[in-house]
Amino acid sequence: MNPSATTTATAHRPLPSHVPVVVIGGGQAGLSVSWFLTDRDIDHVVLEAQTPMHAWSDTRWDNFTLVTPNWHCRLPGYHYADDDPDGFMTRDEVVTWLRGWLDTFRPPVHTHTRVTRLQHAADGGFTLTATTESGDTELTCDEVVIATGGYPIPVVPPFAPRLDPAVTQLHSEQYRNADQLADGAVLVVGSGQSGAQIAEDLHLAGRDVHLAIGSAPRVARFYRGRDCMTWLAEMGLYETPAREYPGGTAAREKTNHYVTGRDGGRDVDLRAFARDGMHLYGTLVDGRDTALQFAPTLTRALDQADAVYNSICADIDRHIESQGIVAGPAARYQPVWEPSTDPESLDLAAAGITTIVWAIGYRPDYRWVEASAFDGGGRPMQTRGVTEVDGLSFVGLPWMHTWGSGRFLGIERDARHIADTVTARLPRDELRIAAGE
Template identity: 45%
Template sequence: MSASYYLCQSGIDHVVLERYKRFHAWKEDRWDSFCLVTPNWQCKLPDFPYRGDDPTGFMVKDEIIAYVEGFCESFNAPLREGVTVTRVEKVNGIFEVDTDQGLWSADNVIIASGGYDRPITPPFASKLDPSIPQIHSKSYRRPSDIPNGTCLVVGTGQSGVQMMEDMTIAGRDVRLAVGPAPRSPRWYRGKDATDWLHQMGYYDITIAQQPDPKTTEAKTNHYMSGRDGGHEIDLRRFALEGLQMYGSVADMDGTKIRFLPDLERNLDAADKSYVGIRTMIDDFIVREGIDAPLERPFEKVWRPDTEIKEIDAAVEGITSILWCIGFRPNYDWLQVDCLDARGRPIHTRGICDEDGIFFLGLGWLHTWGSGRFLGVAEDAAHVANTIANQLKPATKRIKSAV
């Protein structure tokens, strides 16, 4: 929709093909208590910034939907809903965009399908006793959806820790398999840590300026929460309150679940990231001579006495598994040479070497904000301007597919 906004401004004929209803993912693929983890002021869709009365707060699901719907209604996008693209292929210099509702032709194609198509579950998940239901985070809506008994949440990215907290608040018995995801402070030295990072120019750093761009692209997002005004999540404090934690899940066989002995290492890695962000902010405050309140030094309030390597789910009363280990994109329909050996788009700021193919909405497409409300407008403007500049004035009214 951001791309469409700028294409409309440039007078470029185009169509937006949406597989479901508009904003389906926000409406149907988020759990009930979902909220932003970045402050509302970072919502900066094209010429449609957040205009509410709580810029430092965190919009909940219904407010997010109202925000994106308001953006959609702010201009007349040529949106076609309920259209599934099944093939994109270049034939005689023109792209054929085949759909379940007919064939389109296009001089340019912007792929804005994101990177969250296929939920990830490990191959060994198929060996788990079928009497233990396995749910993916994409299907989680509320604690009551989870079968009675103990739920093992696997993964500690943003979804995993927030769903674990959601069920804990509801009084459900939860256990957690802790992965290597990093964590972030929430409020530090007088304001939200993301406010400090923005002020420091961290969000303006491009992927090309990163020491190892491929490693940066593959990093998991730092976990924290915007729930109830926002707070950080320290898993060690949950352990003090009774949360049973394990290391990464390594294998499953029947009712047996095996773990790597990496619980403490993963907790330490998350804390290293947490402390690193605090240190960056501290250094910035000193360097700029900013008067900011002091904070107590970080301390580890808990550490595991032992690493549990195997459990029997039946004995432990574990009646369900909630997988929160991410997604993969699906480009099976894209028959254009623009992906690397791992199936990832090859591009520079969304522009591919293959003429006429563009990407938008991917994490680190250009900066940290590329896959978020903060940076998508800038990326969309860049892609739309590139298309406009490549077209001769007399041929701007062409058919493009977004």
């Protein structure tokens, strides 16, 4: 590969009628598979509905920062190498870093090419229908790698359309900054990484914030002199295969721990927010017009999040002791605020709330894939991304192989495995054609 090559999207070129491998999705996961296939001279195309890496600039808010330390940022042939490995890149810095990676190779990306149908042939291979700027087209291939992201469809509750239309509703991926919102208080629903950080962003901007929290756990940013995620990596947690992970499937289904890399990194302490004026509620369960109902779960949710925080600290303590590491003193989080009651209702108008930000996650959508590769919840049935459907693989899914899957830390390993699998399964004549023999 030529490290000085400039990335060239091939949207202006017609799609071939047949290609050995099609990668669907031009984010970091799909392009990582392309990197390995390109390195091996395997003929393939990457079909991207918009533009490569668009999600980083288009779906993150202005003050977004990585939650994971910069040293986690590893893509094929391109690991973070600047002078702040323990810092946290901002959104714009991530975009610049990714652009630098794309400048090191020539992925055969067809932009503005959305796959609308994928059919698996009984005798092997696939037929794809794609919508391009010049119309619909079809192509066939032997292998397909789906890299469209684990959960592309934003979730809003079924009662959202019944709420007062005077209140603006948007999903977390549409949020950019406090100034874009109408004057008035804001309700953020969801306390995962996005919800907790957006609530903080609004709080720091001086907005009156109401936050409905769910079951998301939390983690210390720094503990005993190091970033907690650096400790966890050293302990092997990000490398543990999903089937061996403590807590089993239930642990893998939980929302990620909330914490932030903003301003050099710090804890996200919802109790401290409440002490300083933020209004907290339990799980939002229903609403109509301006009236909302909450489950009485606030106290339990705060206690459980803190219990996870302290249990992770205890795990790190045991690691430090077992390895004889010299570190700072052990400590435990002590609550700085307690709710006097678990509120069960809220009137949007009375509270002056003019905007609701939904941050309750995403759901899968593989309705365009005509193959028996999904469970009852619509999630791919796969082992390290490889399905039982001959020639069909996935990459970039959370927990695809380890906790590191779906993160920068695990993409290189996962993409290499998929590229190895795809290469081994390609017919010999396809390999010769790809290599120009």
